[in-house]
Amino acid sequence: MYGNLRLDCRNNPGLGKLLDDLAQQANNQAGIYHQQLLDVFGHSPSATDLLTMANMMEDYTKGCRNALTASLGGTTDHRIANAIDNFMQTGKVSMEMSTNGHRKYMCSKPKTTVDTEWVAQAQNKRTKTITNNQQKLGFVGVSRGHFIEATHFIKMLRARLHKIPPTEHNKPLQFPLCEIGYSVW
Numbered sequence: 020m021y022g023n024l025r026l027d028c029r030n031n032p033g034l035g036k037l038l039d040d041l042a043q044q045a046n047n048q049a050g051i052y053h054q055q056l057l058d059v060f061g062h063s064p065s066a067t068d069l070l071t072m073a074n075m076m077e078d079y080t081k082g083c084r085n086a087l088t089a090s091l092g093g094t095t096d097h098r099i100a101n102a103i104d105n106f107m108q109t110g111k112v113s114m115e116m117s118t119n120g121h122r123k124y125m126c127s128k129p130k131t132t133v134d135t136e137w138v139a140q141a142q143n144k145r146t147k148t149i150t151n152n153q154q155k156l157g158f159v160g161v162s163r164g165h166f167i168e169a170t171h172f173i174k175m176l177r178a179r180l181h182k183i184p185p186t187e188h189n190k191p192l193q194f195p196l197c198e199i200g201y202s203v204w
Contacts, residue, residue, distance in 0.1 A: 023057070023061060023063070023193075023194070023195055024038065024053070024055060025055065025061035026061045029061065049202055049203045050201070051199065051200070051201055051202075052199070052200055052202050053197060053199050054197060054198045054199075054200075055195045056196040062191040063191040063192040063194075063196065064191065064192070065189050065190055065191055065192070066180045066187065066188040066189075066190075066192065067188045067189050069180055069192070069196070070180055073176050073177055073180075076169065076172075076173050077170075077173050078095045078096060078099060078100075079099065079100050079103055079122060079124075079125075080122070080125060080169050080170060080173075082095035082096075082097060082100050082117070082120060083120050083121075083122050083125050083166070091170075097114070097117040097118045100117045100122055101113075101114050101117035103123075103124070104122065104123040104124070110123070122161070124165070125161050125162060125165050125166060125169070126162060126165070127161070127162035
């Protein structure tokens with residue numbers, strides 16, 4: 020998918036109206052959606068910005084400290100993870116939970132694949148308290164699928180960004196990152 024719909028809508032009022040009509044229609048039925056990572060002016064982050072975000076995502080992921088993340092090595096800033104986990108205000112994650120490896124967006128909800136290594140660590144009393152707190156928030160452990168998708172996304176994002184000439188690294192991407200999905204009404 021090429022282009023930037025937000026900027027295209029500024030230059031083409033008909034396209035803007037069509038997209039507004041589709042957005043209204045989506046309130047009443049399922050549909051395919053398209054989201055672009057843009058600022059309020061319709062510009063993509065630069066390659067430099069996105070590489071910084073990829074590094075933060077990797078840091079967040081490896082902070083889970085379990086068998087899945089052991090291969091990532093290095094240290095992690097639990098304060099950043101705590102800020103990410105509490106950004107949407109959908110269940111408070113304490114700093115203690117973050118320091119002990121809890122990552123809200125890496126966890127499974129009940130009845131999904133759960134990393135048994137995380138559950139096995141619950142034998143440790145401190146981790147058991149953290150695990151109990153996770154369950155109170157509706158989480159049951161680190162999701163292998165979330166981990167695989169996050170690390171694959173980071174790898175592919177870096178590969179895409181390394182194709183951009185260094186002289187272009189501080190400019191907005193010509194073709195912004197986008198997500199396409201299916202929404203059930």
